[in-house]
Amino acid sequence: MNGGNGTYSYAKNSTLQRKSANAVREKIDEAIAEKLDMETLCSSGKSFHIADFGCSTGPNTFIAMQNILESVERKYKSQCPTRQIPEFQAFFNDQASNDFNTLFTTLPLDRQYFVAGVPGSFHGRLFPDSSLHFAYSSTALHWLSKVPEELLDKNSPSFNKGRIYYSNTLDKVVDAYSSQFAKDMEIFLDARAKELVAGGMLVMTMPGQPNGIPCCQTGMGMTIDYLESCFLDMVNEGIISEAKVDSFNLPMYSATLEEMKELIQRNGSFNVEKMELTMANGESNPQSYSSYSGRMLQMHLRAGIEEIISKHFGTEIIDDLFDRYAMKAEDFSHRLQSSERKGALLFVVLKRK
Amino acid sequence: MNGGNGTYSYAKNSTLQRKSANAVREKIDEAIAEKLDMETLCSSGKSFHIADFGCSTGPNTFIAMQNILESVERKYKSQCPTRQIPEFQAFFNDQASNDFNTLFTTLPLDRQYFVAGVPGSFHGRLFPDSSLHFAYSSTALHWLSKVPEELLDKNSPSFNKGRIYYSNTLDKVVDAYSSQFAKDMEIFLDARAKELVAGGMLVMTMPGQPNGIPCCQTGMGMTIDYLESCFLDMVNEGIISEAKVDSFNLPMYSATLEEMKELIQRNGSFNVEKMELTMANGESNPQSYSSYSGRMLQMHLRAGIEEIISKHFGTEIIDDLFDRYAMKAEDFSHRLQSSERKGALLFVVLKRK
Numbered sequence: 086m087n088g089g090n091g092t093y094s095y096a097k098n099s100t101l102q103r104k105s106a107n108a109v110r111e112k113i114d115e116a117i118a119e120k121l122d123m124e125t126l127c128s129s130g131k132s133f134h135i136a137d138f139g140c141s142t143g144p145n146t147f148i149a150m151q152n153i154l155e156s157v158e159r160k161y162k163s164q165c166p167t168r169q170i171p172e173f174q175a176f177f178n179d180q181a182s183n184d185f186n187t188l189f190t191t192l193p194l195d196r197q198y199f200v201a202g203v204p205g206s207f208h209g210r211l212f213p214d215s216s217l218h219f220a221y222s223s224t225a226l227h228w229l230s231k232v233p234e235e236l237l238d239k240n241s242p243s244f245n246k247g248r249i250y251y252s253n254t255l256d257k258v259v260d261a262y263s264s265q266f267a268k269d270m271e272i273f274l275d276a277r278a279k280e281l282v283a284g285g286m287l288v289m290t291m292p293g294q295p296n297g298i299p300c301c302q303t304g305m306g307m308t309i310d311y312l313e314s315c316f317l318d319m320v321n322e323g324i325i326s327e328a329k330v331d332s333f334n335l336p337m338y339s340a341t342l343e344e345m346k347e348l349i350q351r352n353g354s355f356n357v358e359k360m361e362l363t364m365a366n367g368e369s370n371p372q373s374y375s376s377y378s379g380r381m382l383q384m385h386l387r388a389g390i391e392e393i394i395s396k397h398f399g400t401e402i403i404d405d406l407f408d409r410y411a412m413k414a415e416d417f418s419h420r421l422q423s424s425e426r427k428g429a430l431l432f433v434v435l436k437r438k
Numbered sequence: 439m440n441g442g443n444g445t446y447s448y449a450k451n452s453t454l455q456r457k458s459a460n461a462v463r464e465k466i467d468e469a470i471a472e473k474l475d476m477e478t479l480c481s482s483g484k485s486f487h488i489a490d491f492g493c494s495t496g497p498n499t500f501i502a503m504q505n506i507l508e509s510v511e512r513k514y515k516s517q518c519p520t521r522q523i524p525e526f527q528a529f530f531n532d533q534a535s536n537d538f539n540t541l542f543t544t545l546p547l548d549r550q551y552f553v554a555g556v557p558g559s560f561h562g563r564l565f566p567d568s569s570l571h572f573a574y575s576s577t578a579l580h581w582l583s584k585v586p587e588e589l590l591d592k593n594s595p596s597f598n599k600g601r602i603y604y605s606n607t608l609d610k611v612v613d614a615y616s617s618q619f620a621k622d623m624e625i626f627l628d629a630r631a632k633e634l635v636a637g638g639m640l641v642m643t644m645p646g647q648p649n650g651i652p653c654c655q656t657g658m659g660m661t662i663d664y665l666e667s668c669f670l671d672m673v674n675e676g677i678i679s680e681a682k683v684d685s686f687n688l689p690m691y692s693a694t695l696e697e698m699k700e701l702i703q704r705n706g707s708f709n710v711e712k713m714e715l716t717m718a719n720g721e722s723n724p725q726s727y728s729s730y731s732g733r734m735l736q737m738h739l740r741a742g743i744e745e746i747i748s749k750h751f752g753t754e755i756i757d758d759l760f761d762r763y764a765m766k767a768e769d770f771s772h773r774l775q776s777s778e779r780k781g782a783l784l785f786v787v788l789k790r791k
Contacts, residue, residue: 130567130568132566132567132569172566172567173566174565174566174569176554181542181543181545182543184539185538185539185542185555186537186538186539189534189538189555189557190534190535190557192534192557199556199563199564199565199566200556200557200558201529201554201555201556202538202542202554202555202556202557203552203553203554203555204542204543204545204553204555205553210552211552212527212552213485213525213526213527213552214483214485214525215483216485216527
């Protein structure tokens with residue numbers, strides 16, 4: 086994600102992600118009210134620890150943290166009316182390269198929790214055993230820990246020539262992406278299972294994929310297809326080389342509900358409390374891009390993936406690339422609006438056994 | 439402190455502070471071995487939480503953390519040989535404006551602890567009740583939370599005209615500094631008393647002041663006196679205004695052993711396990727500046743206080759100011775060498791009742 090507070094920063098270009106977060110706010114509140122047993126979870130005098138995995142730079146992470154805290158507090162008051170409300174400690178996690186300086190200097194002044202930032206990949210352990218009560222991850226788990234190696238191997242049947250994603254490409258490429266996602270989720274679930282106390286809650290939201298629908302018909306697929314076509318135009322114009330595009334793949338994957346179910350079952354440490362794929366239907370849909378102009382879509386995409394593209398292609402192509410994208414994306418919202426499947430959000434609530 | 443990894447960064451210019459840290463390493467190890475009761479402090483399966491208050495950007499904080507962790511581990515092994523070594527969680531605290539990005543990207547790769555950064559002033563609460571086992575602060579507590587207001591008031595008898603510190607000035611100015619330090623320490627001790635578990639340890643090291651010795655005869659006093667004379671030269675040459683110097687005071691204070699004793703007693707939550715003022719005698723002394731060139735002293739001072747000076751005077755005077763300081767400081771080491779009191783380090787080990 087782009088750090089800082091500038092024009093292309095994630096902090097200023099994450100309203101789409103915030104819409105997702107707002108849409109699931111009520112669902113999380115419900116899950117806490119119905120499923121979180123505060124009586125056993127939080128003994129008198131102990132503090133309550135909440136972690137956001139993949140927090141980026143805010144402000145979305147602060148809004149989500151505040152909402153969760155209020156829900157937990159409400160549940161606590163109703164379940165343990167005679168006990169004193171626990172103190173809250175909020176842990177904001179992201180890669181060590183995340184812009185924590187911006188995160189820390191923009192913390193809400195009226196927050197009612199103690200703050201800690203936790204640097205490091207959530208594809209691995211980050212907290213001591215049984216030290217968290219509530220873990221949360223919003224639009225972050227679709228990022229893979231790495232590009233599957235076989236996609237870059239010219240001699241592999243999964244070589245993803247002329248493509249930067251698994252939309253409109255070979256089944257073997259889709260398999261490689263899916264298999265990397267499975268490995269990553271296995272590590273993620275295993276780590277969180279150790280870090281959460283028994284009865285602790287893990288809530289995950291991420292872009293999802295309706296079963297049987299090809300990637301190219303989803304919002305995410307279309308978005309990347311447009312970007313890919315900008316890259317190919319630049320190859321044709323001799324601005325970047327074909328080999329450069331062949332060796333680049335976006336490390337993102339949208340799982341289906343069925344894939345996710347299987348991974349959770351295989352891990353075995355969690356009970357599934359709620360699990361759904363929210364389909365896009367009209368304006369109220371959190372993943373609906375239809376109300377956004379090409380320029381705005383470009384700003385959002387740029388805030389999220391500029392860094393990863395710069396690393397591979399160099400910073401000099403960035404403005405050109407995203408200008409092209411903004412132009413193409415102007416008709417994007419119409420295509421999305423005419424589609425029944427504008428995108429989908431995977432929403433999962435688990436409880437540590 | 440100056441962030442980043444550049445020429446004038448704190449990360450590259452903190453060897454003096456590291457010498458202090460190394461000198462107290464053995465003392466801390468001793469205190470842990472003799473005074474920390476791991477059996478009651480860390481029940482089976484629980485993690486052990488260490489916090490560094492005023493960590494800056496490293497690498498000193500990582501070295502200190504590693505040393506403390508090893509000492510605690512040794513004590514645990516000897517006291518509870520049949521139990522499994524606890525997991526460690528290390529909290530690195532400093533102001534929200536500290537360069538946490540540099541801290542997080544330079545973390546030791548072979549560390550054996552979970553990491554969290556905690557942004558915020560240690561003159562206030564930062565952690566939940568009874569959530570820390572070991573708190574540590576190295577060369578940070580001499581920084582005051584603010585300049586005592588009366589020093590800036592032209593109509594006050596404590597107005598610190600033509601001075602930037604409490605060396606060579608009115609008794610009332612010294613009193614104002616001392617009183618601000620007392621207020622700050624009161625808040626610091628009160629907060630740490632709440633955050634530490636019963637039996638938890640608080641170790642503090644900071645520049646100290648031998649009783650009855652005027653500030654101007656200590657290493658710190660001399661250092662600032664030289665800096666002050668550079669400011670006054672610049673006033674005489676018309677580069678900065680007199681009013682600008684009159685309205686600037688360095689918010690640092692070196693307490694005496696007696697002052698510190700009284701403040702700890704007044705707080706009442708801690709037992710004093712060890713408390714001493716290490717006097718400077720020759721090369722082995724942690725606060726000895728005698729082996730440093732003027733340029734090196736300048737680099738150290740600049741890394742520590744450039745930011746605070748820039749804020750008041752503007753960045754444009756910085757190079758000029760520190761060039762002047764480097765010139766003057768060339769004979770500084772000789773003056774220190776000829777003095778019996780080169781500086782002093784206050785070392786305090788407390789245990790939460």
